[in-house]
Amino acid sequence: MEYVTDFKRHRRLRSSKAMRDMVRENHLRVDDFIYPMFVVEGSNMKKEVPSMPGVFQVSLDLLSNEVKEVYELGIKSVILFGVPNEKDEVGTGAYIETGIVQEATRLIKREYPELLIVADTCLCEYTSHGHCGVIHNHDVDNDESLELLAKTAVSQAKAGADIIAPSNMMDGFVKVIRQALDEAGFTNIPIMSYAVKYASAFYGPFRDAADSTPQFGDRRSYQMDPANRLEALREAESDVEEGADFLIVKPTLSYLDIVRDVRNNFNLPVVGYNVSGEYSMVKAAAQNGWINEKELVLEMLTSMKRAGADLIITYFAKDAAAWLKETN
Template sequence: MVFGEFHRGRRLRRTPFLRDMVRETELRPDDLIQGYFVVDTADPNFERPISSLPGQSQLSVERLVARVGAAMEAGLRSAIIFGLPEKKDPVGSGAYADDGIVQKAVMRLKETYPELVVVTDVCLCEYTSHGHCGLIDGRGEVQNDPTLELLAKTAVSHARAGADIIAPSDMMDGRVGAIRMALDDADFSHIPIMSYAVKYASCFYGPFRDAADSTPAFGDRRGYQMDPANVREGLREAAADLSEGADMLIVKPAMPYLDVVRLLRDNFDVPLVAYQVSGEYAMLQAAIANGWLDGKGAILESLTGIKRAGADMIITYFAEQVLPWLSK
């Protein structure tokens, strides 16, 4: 029976080696940034598992150093650090204190592993007693402009401690410009800014708020984080941050917003990062634990899909787990 000419795509799928040769998207160790939660504690052996993030823990500085070292042996190149201070106050002073928890952690990491690329999250929510990302006025509103000075102070303190990349996540207007100016004035013009330019007010952040103890004491963050229904707004936010001096852009979350990742990839020729957030991680872990998904396959497919959409790098809590797989 003659069917005529038609495309035979299966010719290039026939063997594993053929599939490898024509693969369009490659996931590499350099693409992955592992998130860590470090706690200001006098106990050097402190390690508290995070129930909503299976496999992740709140760590003392010393336990953080040990865990990062083990991950580096498997190929880890970069980490992003989130801090839990000993005390909180209305102005989030622990965020920009020279002896703050992130500052201490960064100094120890860079002292021990100078080649590690250390990214620091710059925000006030983990340090304020009210849990919001900026200063609060008498009406309970987040104040944009007064917050910028504190974010800039935080960024400079992180750079002084040895951070390689500053990543502001607060979503205050103008914060990239304020941070860039402060870094330049403090002789840190060489430090790049990886801006959470397109950060949505997402329900997928729940486990992170457990891990970082950053749930707002009142209200929510919809007044400064983006509406999940909007996509064109993301272009405006990204363009604004680049005009203020951002060197890299982040889309957060990742998987529910792959269309946004692709839109930014097609419109901006700068390094693009997608953040596979805590809720995405927790959902996959729950399905894997119940036997509903093949763990290795689902994790790698999720990360490959994010990269295929256009991300150059991925912030993910799976990095430690995935690295040994990529070396084989």
């Protein structure tokens, strides 16, 4: 029998690990990761989040040990979320000088000055109603909320935050925060905007970790409809025009098409947020022995890089950093 041999032999470039490594198009690095940390008031507290195995709420007095582990793994950036004891209608704990994120920032900067601190800038963890702004008639008042978000950003910068990351999805938040930072003398502090943030069911476990579940309604009037694609480009374009320095797409795993759209249309660094629900699904499957966690996580994170993410906020950062060290 005579065989046809005039076809392309793509397998030539897959013949060995060394060959595959040589032609690999996308690489996952520890430098790509930003690790989320939940800081709580009180003392001697390290409480695992029930829906997020391996993720903890940590009090200030134990924070140094947690940061030391992150730093020694080679992770160069963390994003801080605060969980205060006291909440009120206007989220005062977000912008006072003694706020939990401000205190955590000062502590980390004293001990690890070269570690980049990203401060999540929102009010939902600090408001008694759990929404991301000031409430009037059961609705979030966009413009009144902007003033408090700007105060929060400035207070975080004063505490030593390297990057401000507003996640509230109010219209005009980048412009107002940029102006406030500049007027306060923080012209060199970049804004990592949650430019594209969907009203996603994947956020459930985070609300356990940050104690930020809305007490009424939901956030669909200010977060984006998961069915929309072109809207993401409008949102990102506005933030670029208003002075954003990074663009976050959140969530990432179910929105890889949006990551690619943002990458193709804008020249700023793109950040994928590998959110809590994405993390918890993998952890649950791994605990049941249904998957190879290491292989799946590294494949998942690589897919985010392939889609166009330059950086990845991920609860897997510590695990992935350790795994990458093993393979190098």
